[in-house]
Amino acid sequence: xxxVNTSATHAASVDRLSRLQARIDAVQVEIAxxxxxxxxxxxxxxWARASSLRREDRSGEILARAIDAGARRLAATDTxxxxxxxxxxxxxxxxxxxxxxxxxxADRAILAGEVGELAEQLTGLADARGSDGERLFGGARAxxxxxxxxxxxxxVWQGAGQAPRLAVGNALVATGIEGPRALGVTDAATxxxxxxxxxxxxxxxLIEPDKTVRAADLEKTLAGIDGHVDRLADARATAGARLAxxxxxxxxxxxxxxxxxxxxxxxxxxDMVEGIARLQRLVTVLQAAQGSFARTASISLWDLLR
Amino acid sequence: MTDLLxxxxxxxxxxxxxxxxxxDNVANADSAGYVRRTIALEARPGAAGTPTSRDNxxxxxxxxxxxxxxxxxxxxxxxxxxxxxxxxxxVRGDWLERLQTLVQSSDLExxxxxxxxxxxxxxxxxxxxxxxQIFIDRLDQAATGFSGLGSxxxxxxxxxxxxxxxxxDELNDATAALARVNEELRRTQSGSxxxxxxxxSRDRLLAEIADRVKISVSEGPRGTVAVRLGSxxxxxxLVPTFGSAVPVxxxxxxxxxxxxxxxxxxxxxxxxxxSGRLAGLLEAAARLAAMRSDIDALADRFATSVNDWHxxxxxxxxxxxxxxxxxxxxxxxxGAANAGTAGIDFEIADGATLAPGGYRLLREPGGWSLARSxxxxxxxxxxxxxxxxxxVRPGAGAATGDSWTLLPxxxxxxxxxxxxxxxxxxxADRYLVDADPRNxxxxxxxxxxxxxxxxxxxxxxxxxxxxxxxIAEISDIATGTLLASAAVDGTPIAGAGFSITITGTPRExxxxxxxxxxxxxxxxGNIRRLDGVRRSAAGGSTLEAGLDAGIARLAxxxxxxxxxxxxxxAVKDDTARAADAVSGVDLDREAAELTRLQAAYRANxxxxxxxxxxxxxxxxxxx
Numbered sequence: 053x054x055x056v057n058t059s060a061t062h063a064a065s066v067d068r069l070s071r072l073q074a075r076i077d078a079v080q081v082e083i084a085x086x087x088x089x090x091x092x093x094x095x096x097x098x099w100a101r102a103s104s105l106r107r108e109d110r111s112g113e114i115l116a117r118a119i120d121a122g123a124r125r126l127a128a129t130d131t132x133x134x135x136x137x138x139x140x141x142x143x144x145x146x147x148x149x150x151x152x153x154x155x156x157x158a159d160r161a162i163l164a165g166e167v168g169e170l171a172e173q174l175t176g177l178a179d180a181r182g183s184d185g186e187r188l189f190g191g192a193r194a195x196x197x198x199x200x201x202x203x204x205x206x207x208v209w210q211g212a213g214q215a216p217r218l219a220v221g222n223a224l225v226a227t228g229i230e231g232p233r234a235l236g237v238t239d240a241a242t243x244x245x246x247x248x249x250x251x252x253x254x255x256x257x258l259i260e261p262d263k264t265v266r267a268a269d270l271e272k273t274l275a276g277i278d279g280h281v282d283r284l285a286d287a288r289a290t291a292g293a294r295l296a297x298x299x300x301x302x303x304x305x306x307x308x309x310x311x312x313x314x315x316x317x318x319x320x321x322x323d324m325v326e327g328i329a330r331l332q333r334l335v336t337v338l339q340a341a342q343g344s345f346a347r348t349a350s351i352s353l354w355d356l357l358r
Numbered sequence: 359m360t361d362l363l364x365x366x367x368x369x370x371x372x373x374x375x376x377x378x379x380x381x382d383n384v385a386n387a388d389s390a391g392y393v394r395r396t397i398a399l400e401a402r403p404g405a406a407g408t409p410t411s412r413d414n415x416x417x418x419x420x421x422x423x424x425x426x427x428x429x430x431x432x433x434x435x436x437x438x439x440x441x442x443x444x445x446x447x448x449v450r451g452d453w454l455e456r457l458q459t460l461v462q463s464s465d466l467e468x469x470x471x472x473x474x475x476x477x478x479x480x481x482x483x484x485x486x487x488x489x490x491q492i493f494i495d496r497l498d499q500a501a502t503g504f505s506g507l508g509s510x511x512x513x514x515x516x517x518x519x520x521x522x523x524x525x526x527d528e529l530n531d532a533t534a535a536l537a538r539v540n541e542e543l544r545r546t547q548s549g550s551x552x553x554x555x556x557x558x559s560r561d562r563l564l565a566e567i568a569d570r571v572k573i574s575v576s577e578g579p580r581g582t583v584a585v586r587l588g589s590x591x592x593x594x595x596l597v598p599t600f601g602s603a604v605p606v607x608x609x610x611x612x613x614x615x616x617x618x619x620x621x622x623x624x625x626x627x628x629x630x631x632x633s634g635r636l637a638g639l640l641e642a643a644a645r646l647a648a649m650r651s652d653i654d655a656l657a658d659r660f661a662t663s664v665n666d667w668h669x670x671x672x673x674x675x676x677x678x679x680x681x682x683x684x685x686x687x688x689x690x691x692x693g694a695a696n697a698g699t700a701g702i703d704f705e706i707a708d709g710a711t712l713a714p715g716g717y718r719l720l721r722e723p724g725g726w727s728l729a730r731s732x733x734x735x736x737x738x739x740x741x742x743x744x745x746x747x748x749x750v751r752p753g754a755g756a757a758t759g760d761s762w763t764l765l766p767x768x769x770x771x772x773x774x775x776x777x778x779x780x781x782x783x784x785x786a787d788r789y790l791v792d793a794d795p796r797n798x799x800x801x802x803x804x805x806x807x808x809x810x811x812x813x814x815x816x817x818x819x820x821x822x823x824x825x826x827x828x829i830a831e832i833s834d835i836a837t838g839t840l841l842a843s844a845a846v847d848g849t850p851i852a853g854a855g856f857s858i859t860i861t862g863t864p865r866e867x868x869x870x871x872x873x874x875x876x877x878x879x880x881x882x883g884n885i886r887r888l889d890g891v892r893r894s895a896a897g898g899s900t901l902e903a904g905l906d907a908g909i910a911r912l913a914x915x916x917x918x919x920x921x922x923x924x925x926x927x928a929v930k931d932d933t934a935r936a937a938d939a940v941s942g943v944d945l946d947r948e949a950a951e952l953t954r955l956q957a958a959y960r961a962n963x964x965x966x967x968x969x970x971x972x973x974x975x976x977x978x979x980x981x
Binding site for chain 2: 093
């Protein structure tokens with residue numbers, strides 16, 4: 053004869069009830085945290101995937117921030133280059149005016165004076181700083197003036213290396229233009245002059261008393277200025293291309309971030325409707341189980357023994 | 359008539375005994391380990407007729423047989439086994455969940471990611487003091503994450519060792535008690551209430567033992583049992599039917615914690631069958647040990663790779679980076695009998711080789727002594743003491759005879775950030791390279807640190823010019839001296855503490871300049887390479903993926919254990935119910951039994967009353 057109403061049966065029923073209660077607790081935690089994954093053990097594969105997605109998401113945000121900083125720097129570089137280009141245009145006008153044979157020496161002296169002013173202004177622009185206070189044209193040596201006049205009175209680039217580079221995708225994007233790339237290099241061997249030297253030469257040519265020498269010097273200077281205009285345009289184009297590169301990267305990052313977030317949400321986030329429905333179902337089951345347990349456990353033959 | 363009286367008396371006695379048994383059952387309905395008692399009533403055979411007595415045609419009444427126990431050995435064995443299986447997975451699950459909670463709450467994953475992320479931020483603003491400070495702080499958080507988790511795992515491991523020792527002790531207590539019960543059973547008459555009580559104790563002890571280890575039980579005379587660890591021919595005897603029990607102990611073996619049989623006499627490690635709480639604890643200990651060694655390896659890898667990375671760069675003052683992380687430490691513990699209040703401060707020099715046994719610091723009359731624990735070296739003095747690169751600075755307030763031990767620790771516990779000033783972070787490349795803007799070729803020049811390269815005296819800046827025939831000429835810019843020339847074929851050209859690699863196709867006349875970075879550079883060449891450390895898959899996976907994999911492995915183990923717990927607990931409930939269906943007390947059944955026996959008792963009493971009435975009638979007739 054099998055016995056049913058024993059203590060083991062009773063304990064098993066109580067155990068079933070408490071297991072139901074534990075499942076209700078778990079669903080409640082899911083709803084309260086709005087997350088499906090409480091511990092890695094809930095779904096190890098989803099957890100590992102979510103963990104790498106979270107990292108990706110975070111590093112995307114940080115790269116976007118770095119790109120913003122780089123873009124600011126490039127934009128500041130572009131503004132400075134624009135200023136220098138305008139300055140060179142004005143210098144060109146002055147050279148053309150000075151090349152007029154009928155101009156009085158006193159007037160040419162005034163032009164020479166203006167060239168001197170522009171040279172000062174150029175020194176300021178070449179030493180321009182970005183929003184973070186770093187020199188834009190000093191390469192990797194942003195803590196010192198980009199150009200300093202040496203003992204012989206020649207402007208010498210003080211920088212070295214390249215401006216901080218951003219790792220974007222698999223490539224490096226320099227977030228600046230080095231001084232010599234925008235302003236040229238002085239080289240006695242080839243007769244090349246940088247912009248500072250050209251301005252000095254122009255100022256000297258304008259006050260040259262000998263008409264023939266002056267005309268020849270001015271012609272040469274004008275050719276040099278044309279070279280500078282081209283180089284500056286190239287430098288601005290480079291800065292612009294880099295900016296565009298950063299823009300497209302930041303657009304790509306935005307889209308990736310959206311995809312990452314939605315993947316992460318699919319893995320981690322609780323479907324509220326489903327969660328609440330599940331809770332409701334479990335509560336109903338628990339109530340029914342409690343009710344039936346209370347009824348069956350209270351029936352006893354002893355009540356009938358009088 | 360005396361027959362009838364005898365019959366009634368026998369019936370009353372028998373049913374009274376049966377009622378007592380039922381009452382006992384009801385009273386013990388909820389006693390753990392109580393097995394329902396049964397009693398059978400048997401007809402007493404009448405004696406055959408003899409020449410002096412006539413044949414008693416009416417029978418001799420009823421007699422109660424010895425009280426029995428309602429058990430089913432097979433069901434009991436099944437219930438014991440299922441309970442052991444459940445205990446194994448439940449206890450394993452419990453410890454693994456604790457382990458998971460520790461690993462998860464250490465937030466190590468986020469801390470490591472935070473350090474690397476701060477590095478990325480810093481690459482965008484290498485001269486920002488704030489960004490440098492944040493980076494240092496994040497490195498510190500990663501280091502304390504490792505060391506905190508390391509010491510918490512250490513504590514968990516010692517808790518687990520404690521639980522193992524406790525469980526082994528409980529097992530020893532139960533087997534010793536069972537050996538005593540065996541002894542009692544041999545002396546007690548079967549079927550007596552004392553023997554039944556002893557058998558109850560025996561079954562309860564067997565259940566306790568089976569809860570801790572898997573056993574097989576064979577029954578001997580008078581209900582004594584022999585208990586073996588596991589089953590099969592090679593199963594080792596734990597409790598013999600005659601003699602004392604064999605104790606067990608847990609100890610640290612060559613491949614993690616193991617169970618040892620008879621630890622005090624002939625200690626022998628045994629393979630534990632996969633059931634019972636001890637098996638679960640040993641499995642959890644193995645998993646914990648694996649996690650600890652994973653975390654230690656990750657900590658070493660993190661520290662070494664970040665230190666190597668940092669050494670390749672130049673800091674804001676132009677100097678090479680120094681190691682950021684210390685990878686070993688000493689765990690200081692005060693002597694139990696210390697009377698003084700002195701604080702001890704110590705410092706470990708770079709690359710110091712610590713004695714594996716540790717050190718002992720002792721306050722002596724008028725001075726201090728610091729010695730290796732194995733006694734192979736020692737120093738004495740009044741001030742700071744140095745031994746093996748360890749400098750100990752004792753504070754004031756020590757009493758003579760006070761002692762301290764310093765035990766070396768590496769791995770996660772040993773990881774800490776060394777004090778580093780913000781400007782000492784080596785974020786820049788050691789050398790700056792610029793190409794002449796007039797270069798016509800598309801070649802690039804890269805400099806890598808190579809301490810062994812000493813092709814010419816170090817006096818930067820250098821100029822590298824491509825001469826006719828694709829020959830790179832390296833000259834000293836200050837003096838114009840030609841230092842070296844080499845063919846440009848993509849192979850590294852040795853320099854002074856560095857080597858040069860020219861890639862691409864240079865044109866004749868192209869030139870490059872190489873200069874030491876010097877102070878105040880905003881170069882981000884080295885900090886940019888920190889991302890390479892993060893993405894380096896040396897050893898099969900990246901650092902973070904390695905941590906993820908370790909956690910996922912643990913999580914898979916827990917998920918599997920959770921499933922096993924569910925099934926094991928269902929089987930346990932089932933087998934317990936099946937065994938209880940035989941041995942347990944069903945109150946309804948006892949109530950019915952009680953009613954029946956009461957009625958029978960009353961009927962037998964009525965038989966006595968009838969016999970008395972007959973006797974009275976006879977007396978009246980005679981009178």
